[in-house]
Amino acid sequence: MKFNKAWSVWLAVPLIAMSAAACSKTNVSRIDPGSVTDLSGRWNDTDSRLVAAQLIDQSLNGAWLDRYADANGGAAPPVIVGEFRNRSSEHIPVRTFVGDLENAFVNSGAVTLVAGGDERDEVRDEREDQQYNARAGTRAGLGQELGARYMLQGELQSIEDEETSRGVVGSRKEKIVFYQVDARMVDLESNVVVWAGQHKIKKYIERPPLGL
C-alpha cells in the first residue's frame, strides 16, 4: 500500500509539470491586421492605422488639391514628404502611418509623390553610377528631377495623466494617454500652409488590483 502511494506521488509530479509545460507552449496565429488588439495600452498598430486613415481622408478631401489643379491645368501637386517628429514620451515609429499616407497619395493619383531624404540619395547615387557604367541609350538623364511644390511635415505629441488608488494589498491604476498628430502641407515657395490635418486619440487604461 505504502509502495503504491509513493509511486502515485512520483507519477503525479512529472504529469503536472508536463501539463504546465504544455500550457506555456508558444502559440502563433495570423490575425487580421485591421483588428483592434490592445495589450499594454501603449501606442500600437491600431493607433497608427487610425491616424493614417484620418490623415488620408482629410488630405485627399482637402480643397488644396482642387486649387492646385485649377491653377495648373488639372495637374496633380508634386509633394515631398519631410520630417514627422515624435515629440511624445514613447518610442513611436511614425513611418508606419506616414507610409500609409504615401501609399494613398500614389494609389489615388491625386498627388505626385517625389522621393526625398535617404531614398532620394540612393536614387541619385544609382543615377550617378549609370553615367559611367550604363549604355548610352539606357542612362537616366541628369537634372531631370521633378521639383516638389509642397512639403508634408508633421509631429506627434502626447500628454499623460495617471493615478493609483492604493489598498494595502492591491491598488487600482488608472491612466489617460492623449496623442495628437498634426500634419501640414507647406508651399515650398511661399511657406503658405495649404492644408492642415489632425487626429487625436485618447486612451483610458485601467489596471485593477490582482486582476479583479
Added chain:
Amino acid sequence: MDERMKIFGAALLVGALTLSGGCAKKHVNEQPIIEQGERVDDGSYAVAEARDRAEERQRQAADQRDIEAEALATCEGDVCDAVVRDEVWLGMNETQVLAATGTTEAAWNMRRSGGSTVMTPRDASMMPSDAVGAVAMVQLAAGAVSRYGYQESQGVRLVSSPDQATTEGRAAEMAEALLREGDELAAAGRLEAALDRYDRASILAPDDPLIDYRVASVLDKALRPLEALIQYELFLHRLDLERIEARGEASARLAEAIALAQQRIVVLERNR
C-alpha cells in the same frame, strides 16, 4: 481553535483590504468608442473617392493638352518659340497664354471691356507660372498680349516691350527694383540691408556707376571710411573710363554725384 481563528481573521482582513483597493472609485466613466476585436478603417474608401476626383482632374489636363495643340497650330515666329519654351510673350492670344502657362480658364479671372481683356490669377496664393516665373497679370488689346507682369520678390515686374522680355531687359528691371528697395532701406537707416540690395543690383547692372556711388555713400554713412573711399574712387575711375557726356538729367545727377564723391574723398583721406 484559537490558532484557526487567527488565521481566519487574517485572511478576512487581507480579503477586505484587497477588495477595498479593487472597489476604489473609478475616475473615468466614459464608454469606449472602439472595442477590442473591432476592425478599423484603412482609408481605402477615401483613396477610391480621391481616385475618382483625380480622374476628373485628368480630363482637365486633357483639355489643357488640347489648348497647347491649338496654340501651336495658330502661332507664328517668336510667339511660336515662346509657346514651346512655356513663356508668355507679347502678341500672344488668349489660348497661347493658357498654353504657355500650362493652365485652363479655371486658373484665371478674365475681365473684358471693349477690345481689352485683363487676365488675373483666380487664386492669388497659387499664381499660374510660365518658365520665367509667377504670372501676376496679362493684358490683351485686340486679342493680343500688350502687357504682362511677373510677381517677383521686389514686386510686380511689367513687360510691355520686346526689350523688357529679354534676359537683359529682365536683369535691368530687377536691378531697378533692387535699387528702389535699397534706397528705401537706406532712408530707413537699415544700412546693411541697403548694401545687400545695392550689391545684388550691381551684379545685374554692372555698367551702372551710380550703384557704386550709392554703395560708397552707404559705407560712408555706416562709418566704414576705408571701404567708402575705395568705392568713391572706383566710381570716379569708372566715370573717367566712360567719358561722360554732359547732357540731360542723368548727366546732371552724375555731375552732382561726382562733386560729392570728390568732396568725400578729400575728407576721408584727411582723416586717414
